[in-house]
Amino acid sequence: MAGNGFKFMSFSGLARIRMPFMVFVQLLTLATGQLSSVCFQMSPSPKLAFFVDPLPTPPSINVSDGRNHVIKAFKIKQKLHRDLPSTELYAYGTSESTASYPGPTLEARRNVPSRIRWENHIADRQHMFPVDPTIAWADPPNGGVPTVTHLHGMEVESVYDGNPESWFTTFNDTGPKFVTQDYAYxxxxxxxxxxxxDHTMGITRLNVIAGLVGAYVVRGPEEPPGLPTGQQEVVLVIQDKQFLANGSINFPSVGIDPSLHPDWCPAYFGDTILVNGKVWPYLQVRPLQYRFRILNGASERYLTLSMSHRRLKFLKIGTDGGLLPRPVLLRSLTISPAERVDCVIDFRRVRPGARIIVSNSAPLPFPGGGGIQSSDGKVPVMQFRVLESRQPGEEPVVDVSTVPARLAKRPPLVPHNASIVYRHFTLTESVNPVGVSTDLMLQNRTxxxxxxxxxxxxxxxxxxxINLTPGLAHPIHLHLVKFVVLSFQSIDVTRFERGLCSLNESFGRRDSCFVEPPRLPEPEDWGWKDVVTAWPGNVTRILLRVTSQSGSKFPFDATSGPGYLWHCHLLSHEDNAMMRPLIIQR
Structure with missing residues (x-):
């Protein structure tokens, strides 16, 4: 199986592009010789063979060992596929020679603090990708590539949270809210x-696509014994990219509306999938149970993963905030950008020699688009190769792992006699006269x-x-706090936008905007979350308490520093107005 066996159609669901405008863009870019990097019109990557590179394992660092660790950002070159020239990337590591994409997996222990100094050694005076000056961004006066690292999901004092305006460069420029590079978790x-x-103002999408990502695992005694561990525990960091023949990343240099935003594109969808920094890799597994801790690190792409073997399913055991109350057996996994899934796959009933393809069938944009064409509607992600349980010269491997029927307590809902603060937010887009999406906002604010x-x-x-953007889901991320998902409920968007109905009236009332009763989350979403998908044409409800995940007080002053934030985790949206501050008070 070789070659890019699928292609991308012209994207229309998000931007509502009209053909005359796209003809104008194509003529413009033909004249400038940049047709291959036009928003939603990028030329395809070189044809690359599937499943020829083994899945890499990023280096691991124990950051709860009492030492002060230094993680640095560098510009590097890395081989991402056997047949692709080395790619220029920005990457994390302890030195330039050890920097990698993705960065090292940082291992921590619950309630054992870790200290990390984040340094920026990227010497480029300009970013490797075009920076759109019409959206608010860091804009360092002496040039350079500003960075600031956010540890996504951590309960931490806001000065260490990676505020978008706390950026710094290797040329000693700093953002208006910069305090320190020495972080305490x-x-x-x-x-x-x-x-x-990376979480830098206005260029988060650029720095993440360039490679500034890595996994962070918190371990603790709360996890039941017996879950697969050691070589049977694998972290998967999944992203998508598009490439030029010289190995460089193809990123739009002509925006969706050049007259307004010359470089900004509402979404970036690459035509190749990378796992742990390799394009379409394979992983050799024994007929054992394996625990896969999966991160969707894509800029905008949702994932709906399935496996080609009829006997194999995903046993989902956890999500963003840790273990679920009980395991849930699923034929497929849908994972939003920035969301994490913890699952177990049992290869014991699969014959040695089997080749199992993991594929993605999520549409572009999600969920209302039709932006992928392939013979079966699926795009390859990676391959499992099942080995014999006994290799030459070795003793047979015996699987002693087990998944208990009960994993964790179900998160508490509303505390008894609690006084609840209700907040509502519309998710909207601005469009120009020809119907092209130009800005996306939360409650019409930036x-x-x-x-x-x-x-x-x-x-x-x-x-x-309240998601009013047609056909487009938004993964909403809150910093500092975990939450639980309460419900989803469809509304009549047209009547709501015309002021002809009310969200204060319940379903069944004549003046209600709701067209159905509330839908409860599925069991696989009963756990703690820090990302929730706000479905189009729906009201999505979450419940949060401004406390530590355990319900106790934060072990730090959450009211100090520059404050926190919440935003859409479609990074092109986050960079262009879909991000808001969050302040904590006593």
């Missing part, structure tokens, strides 16, 4: 998979607008996201 949350990535979300320590809140 209490690791007070439940055992779970987190990830670290990052620069006055703070409206002020939460109090110990408070209980229900947030409601």
């Amino acid at each position: 209490p690791n007070s949350l439940l055992p779970s998979l987190l990830w670290y990535h 990052w620069e607008d006055p703070v409206t979300e002020v939460s109090r320590i110990g408070g209980t809140e229900i947030w409601q996201f």
Whole structure:
């Protein structure tokens, strides 16, 4: 099986592009010789063979060993596929020679603090990708590539949270909210998979696509014994990219509306999938149970993963905030950008020699698009190769792992006699006269607008996201706090936008905007979350408490520093207005 056996259609669901405008863009880019890097019109990557490179394992660093660790960002070159020239990347590591994409997996222990100094050694005066000056961005006066690292999912004082305006460069420029490069993480949350990535104002999408990502694992005694471990525990960091023949990443240099945003594109969808920094890799497995801790690190791509073997399913055991109350057996896994899934796959009933393809069938854009064409509607991600349980010269491998029927307590809902603060937010887009999406906003506000979300320590809140963008889901991420998903409920968007109905009226009332009763989350989403998908044409409700995940006080002052934030984790949206401050008070 070789070659890119699928192609991307012209993208229309998100931007609502009209053909005359796209003809104009194509003529413009033909004249400038840049047709291959036009938003949603990029030329395909070189044809690359599937499953010829083994899955890499990023280096691992124990950051809860009492030492002060230094993680640095460098510009490197790395081989991402056997038949592709080395690719220029920005990457994390302890030195330039050890820097890698993705960065090292950082291992921590619950309630054992870790200290990391983040350094920027990227010497480029300009970013490797075009920076759109029409959206608010870091814009260092002496040039360079600004960075600031956010440890996604961590409960941490805001000065160490990676605020978008706390960036710094190797040329000594700093953002208006910069305080320090020395971060302290209490690791007070439940055992779970987190990830670290750049969060610089206006160029998060550029730095993440360039390679500034890595996994962070918090371990602790709360996890039941017997789960697969050692070589039977594998972290998978999944992203997508598009390439030029010289190995460089193909990224749009002509925006969706060049007259307004010359370089900004509402989404970046690459035509190749990378896992742990390799294009379509394979992993050799024994007929054992394996635990896979999966991160969707893509900029905008949703994943709906399935396997080609009829006997294989995903036993989902955890999500963003740790283990689920009980395991859930699933034929497929849908994972939003920035979301993490913890699952077990049992290869014991698969014959040695089997070749099992993991594929993605999520549409582009998600969920309403039709942006992928392939023979079966699926795009390859990676391959499992099942080995004999006994290799020459070795003793047979015996699987002693087990998955208990009960994993964790179900997160508490509304505390008794709690006073609840209700918040609601519309998710909207601005379009230009020809129907092209130019900005996306939360409650019609941008990052620069006055703070409206002020939460109090110990408070209980229900947030409601009203998604008015047609056919497009938004993964919403809250910093600092975990939450639980309460419900989803469809609305009549047209009547709501015309003011002909109310969300204060329940379903069944004449003046209600709701067209169905609330839908409860599925069992696989009963756990703690820090990312939730706000479905189009729906009100999505979450419940949060401004406390540590355990329900106790934060082990730090959450009211100090520059404050926190919440945003859409489609990175092109986050960079262009879909991000808001969050302030904590006593």
